[in-house]
Amino acid sequence: MLSKEKKTHIDAAARSVLKRFFGYDSFRPRQAEIVATVCSGRDCVVLMPTGGGKSICYQVPALMLDGMAIVVSPLIALMEDQVHTLRGNGIPAAALHSGQTDAENADILDAVRRGRIKLLYISPERLLLDMENWPQNIRISLFAIDEAHCISQWGHDFRPEYTRLDRIKERFPAVPVIALTATADKLTRADIAGQLRLDNPQVFISSFDRPNISLTVKQNPGKAMKLKIISELIDRYADDSGIIYSLSRKGAEQMAAELKARGYSATVYHAGLSAGERAEAQRRFIQGEVQVVCATIAFGMGIDKSNIRYVIHNNLPRNIEGYYQEIGRAGRDGLPAEALMFYSFQDIVMLQSFIDESGQKQLNLEKLARMREYAESSVCRRRVLLSYFSEECTTDCGNCDVCRRPPLRFDGTTVAQKALSAIVRTEQSVGVSMLVDILRGSARGDLVSKGYNRIKTYGAGRDLGAAEWKAYLAQMLQLGLFEIAYNEGNRLKITTQGMRVLRAEVPVTLARFFYERTEPAPKTKATKTPVSSGPADPGLLAALKARRLAIARLNGVAPYIICSDKTLVEIALRRPTDKLGFSKIYGIGEFKTERLWEPMTAVVRNWKLNNPELP
Ligand code: ADP
Ligand code: ZN
Numbered sequence: 280m281l282s283k284e285k286k287t288h289i290d291a292a293a294r295s296v297l298k299r300f301f302g303y304d305s306f307r308p309r310q311a312e313i314v315a316t317v318c319s320g321r322d323c324v325v326l327m328p329t330g331g332g333k334s335i336c337y338q339v340p341a342l343m344l345d346g347m348a349i350v351v352s353p354l355i356a357l358m359e360d361q362v363h364t365l366r367g368n369g370i371p372a373a374a375l376h377s378g379q380t381d382a383e384n385a386d387i388l389d390a391v392r393r394g395r396i397k398l399l400y401i402s403p404e405r406l407l408l409d410m411e412n413w414p415q416n417i418r419i420s421l422f423a424i425d426e427a428h429c430i431s432q433w434g435h436d437f438r439p440e441y442t443r444l445d446r447i448k449e450r451f452p453a454v455p456v457i458a459l460t461a462t463a464d465k466l467t468r469a470d471i472a473g474q475l476r477l478d479n480p481q482v483f484i485s486s487f488d489r490p491n492i493s494l495t496v497k498q499n500p501g502k503a504m505k506l507k508i509i510s511e512l513i514d515r516y517a518d519d520s521g522i523i524y525s526l527s528r529k530g531a532e533q534m535a536a537e538l539k540a541r542g543y544s545a546t547v548y549h550a551g552l553s554a555g556e557r558a559e560a561q562r563r564f565i566q567g568e569v570q571v572v573c574a575t576i577a578f579g580m581g582i583d584k585s586n587i588r589y590v591i592h593n594n595l596p597r598n599i600e601g602y603y604q605e606i607g608r609a610g611r612d613g614l615p616a617e618a619l620m621f622y623s624f625q626d627i628v629m630l631q632s633f634i635d636e637s638g639q640k641q642l643n644l645e646k647l648a649r650m651r652e653y654a655e656s657s658v659c660r661r662r663v664l665l666s667y668f669s670e671e672c673t674t675d676c677g678n679c680d681v682c683r684r685p686p687l688r689f690d691g692t693t694v695a696q697k698a699l700s701a702i703v704r705t706e707q708s709v710g711v712s713m714l715v716d717i718l719r720g721s722a723r724g725d726l727v728s729k730g731y732n733r734i735k736t737y738g739a740g741r742d743l744g745a746a747e748w749k750a751y752l753a754q755m756l757q758l759g760l761f762e763i764a765y766n767e768g769n770r771l772k773i774t775t776q777g778m779r780v781l782r783a784e785v786p787v788t789l790a791r792f793f794y795e796r797t798e799p800a801p802k803t804k805a806t807k808t809p810v811s812s813g814p815a816d817p818g819l820l821a822a823l824k825a826r827r828l829a830i831a832r833l834n835g836v837a838p839y840i841i842c843s844d845k846t847l848v849e850i851a852l853r854r855p856t857d858k859l860g861f862s863k864i865y866g867i868g869e870f871k872t873e874r875l876w877e878p879m880t881a882v883v884r885n886w887k888l889n890n891p892e893l894p
Contacts, residue, residue, distance in 0.1 A: 302868035322480035329607030337423035346418030358400035369870025374400040428462035431470035494679035499623035521589035535573040585612040595622035598646035691789030750792040815851035
């Protein structure tokens with residue numbers, strides 16, 4: 280345990296490092312404690328959601344302690360991004376990985392030997408390779424294991440090379456290890472400390488809530504309406520960007536093509552592209568050259584682009600962990616952001632087939648079932664998410680579609696009976712689409728040839744639209760009135776509970792389905808004020824953005840490496856005209872003050888000259 284005096288001393292030193300190098304005035308919840316714990320030499324496990332501020336937890340100690348910190352990271356893009364950000368703050372950081380030439384890596388090792396590097400990012404394979412002949416004279420201050428969930432076979436992102444990281448503790452028993460992850464999966468969490476052989480680690484769990492991200496789930500309303508909804512969302516954030524995830528490469532490509540046809544700048548990103556194409560797509564997105572990336576799940580890890588305003592799921596994701604991580608890429612700057620998901624029965628069929636091909640079938644089925652519960656929830660979605668992550672949550676969030684428009688319930692017994700009766704009368708041999716067509720009295724050829732037009736329930740559900748039927752069937756499925764036999768051509772089978780409903784032994788309550796109205800636009804906090812600009816003057820903000828872009832181009836880095844949107848908004852609000860004023864801005868440390876105060880305050884002064892009448 281730390282003495283109180285020592286702790287106060289560490290806290291003060293940590294705060295000064297935070298301001299000096301990162302330009303932040305205060306730590307976020309838990310960060311200060313974590314920094315103090317690492318500085319005291321104790322191992323830690325840090326569980327914090329994406330965007331929660333994990334990096335600071337090892338970067339500040341790395342700057343406070345003697346020697347060099349080694350950060351293990353699974354992805355080259357992730358390492359490069361972090362190194363750029365650190366260098367942008369004047370911190371000597373470097374990365375060793377296979378994406379560089381031997382000569383480049385040799386140069387970096389040379390700098391390491393001469394004690395020039397404070398933070399070294401390294402891939403796990405590279406670390407294992409170097410570990411035995413690691414130069415004796417280099418003092419290692421700490422090891423940070425980023426994306427530590429990659430070590431667990433239970434997780435959704437298992438990487439075999441991570442399992443060998445247990446050797447760190449063997450080889451460097453006295454060096455503290457801090458393992459960090461945004462995974463909320465309990466099994467995985469429990470696995471991390473053991474796998475890494477951490478020594479009585481202190482575990483820090485932050486709330487996984489991201490209240491600024493609004494949550495919406497919609498039953499697929501049909502292609503045209505879906506595209507209309509997506510277009511409106513993109514338009515609402517015309518100056519910012521977003522990601523659309525699809526389950527398949529084809530889905531991602533089609534989405535990009537549709538959006539391009541509507542005049543949006545979109546690009547695709549999936550595992551079927553070459554490494555070069557993927558890097559280019561990522562670069563264009565980071566630089567703000569494209570509005571939307573249409574991706575499969577392969578995209579987004581390691582992107583610290585803070586102004587992603589929306590994440591759309593074109594399909595139901597595989598599990599809640601992955602979904603939460605993906606939507607977490609939106610709104611890292613804390614400003615309002617939106618997560619929108621579309622899902623349909625077809626998604627479930629597709630996911631089911633993926634699972635059949637995967638190992639760990641039972642576990643994955645269970646996870647998919649929980650994902651569906653979320654999508655079909657009629658209670659506050661945030662509560663469903665947080666309870667999945669074992670967080671207590673006693674109030675509704677007010678920022679999800681269920682909270683905004685609570686479902687209207689009605690006695691759905693007759694509706695359910697019509698559908699169940701049709702299932703029985705077709706001898707449980709049809710899938711969802713056929714069932715809906717029977718209920719609505721369609722004349723489609725295969726329906727007629729099978730004689731389904733002669734059953735009693737044919738056309739009994741004409742009063743409801745197809746989308747309406749699908750929504751009610753989804754609810755009935757959720758209520759356990761029938762099942763989908765995925766391994767038997769997705770035919771529908773009535774359950775015992777369904778039989779009881781059919782025999783009028785129990786009533787059924789359903790939530791009223793509403794057809795999509797896209798006008799007026801859904802009322803989210805985001806629609807009221809253009810998020811990224813807040814009450815800042817748009818002209819000034821645009822000029823600041825342009826200047827940032829020019830500086831970024833000159834330095835060959837992404838604009839957000841120069842400074843974040845939030846920093847620009849603050850400059851536009853506070854309008855500093857001198858160095859001292861500028862140094863007080865959010866995200867501006869000593870290094871950035873030196874580098875940016877002149878060009879940025881010049882923009883402000885110029886704006887003031889041109890707008891003398893404005894306050
Ligand atoms: P994570 O790795 O947990 O996803 P990051 O470490 O990338 O999150 O942090 C997310 C964002 O929050 C970054 O832009 C980071 O600079 C910012 N941030 C972190 N800590 C603070 C803080 N104490 N004050 C203000 N901003 C912070
Ligand atoms: Zn809610």
